[in-house]
Amino acid sequence: MDVVRDGKPVATIVVDSVAAPASSGRRQSGQPSDGRAAEVLAEWVRMAAEGLRNAAEYIALREAMNRGDFRTAKQVYDKLLARSKTNQQAGLGHHYTVAYLQRSLGKHVAAGAAATATPNRLVQVLPDSWRVEYDPSDRGLEKGYHQPGFDDSSWREVTTYGNPLDAQGLPDRQPVMWYRTRFQVPEKGRKLALFFTEVDGDASVYLNGKSVGGSQRKRVPFEVDVSGAALRGDNVVAVRVDHRKITELFLGGIIRPVLLIEKAR
Secondary structure, three states, rough: EEEEEEEEEEOOOOOOOOOOOOOOOOOOOOOHHHHHHHHHHHHHHHHHHHHHHHHHHHHHHHHHHOOOOOOHHHHHHHHHHHHHHHHHHHHOHHHHHHHHHHHHHHHHHHHHHHHOOOOEEEEEEEEOOOEEEEOOOOOOHHHOOOOOOOOOOOOEEOOOOOOOOHHHHOOOOOOOOEEEEHHHHHHHOOOEEEEEEEOEEEEEEEEEEEEEEEOOOOOOOOEEOOOOOOEEEEEEEEEEEOOOOOOOOOEEOOOEEEEEOOOOO
């Protein structure tokens, strides 16, 4: 069955069919009664319906995160997690669903909601499209990959939170990677931070050629204070991602949105 949004299929769930025994004719040995077969079929339908709701809510959660609306994302996540726990207790869900939600989404949604909550303010979500270059010899700093004037026109343009790299035809590799993009700051004098929802690898962040910090641990949300490096108007951010040690997902690079946030002083 398809999950449809705005008239377009966005996900497909394959559900095994269960055939109820015929109501007439001799019943084979070990075959369930008609009543029991109907009960089994009803349970399968109920499980399929819950799976469809999971898919729809996950898509809604992901879309909210991608537009920087972590308040809504938190509401959807809490609802999805509570229902998944109930389904697990009722035998309609697997314990892995709950564990996956808590491990792979819970801390990201909570951190994003806290970072964008009042009195902080979301200024913008950085572009989905960045330019990326592999750096197997780890000489990017020497080559000036972090400098705003560096010519990255030959680098490949990829999406970050829109699709993982392997979905864009890039094979799984384990070198250092560099990302670059631009964004606008409407006015100076604010306390600004870049919030990274998730990076698969150890990240070091540079803004307009200046080191502004990085992650403490891969795939864990983090933010860096860019107040001293941000310029009014055009800004260039470069991120060095050390992906030489694989993780569970083996995705590599920036895989969830980067937000520009105005912080309360």
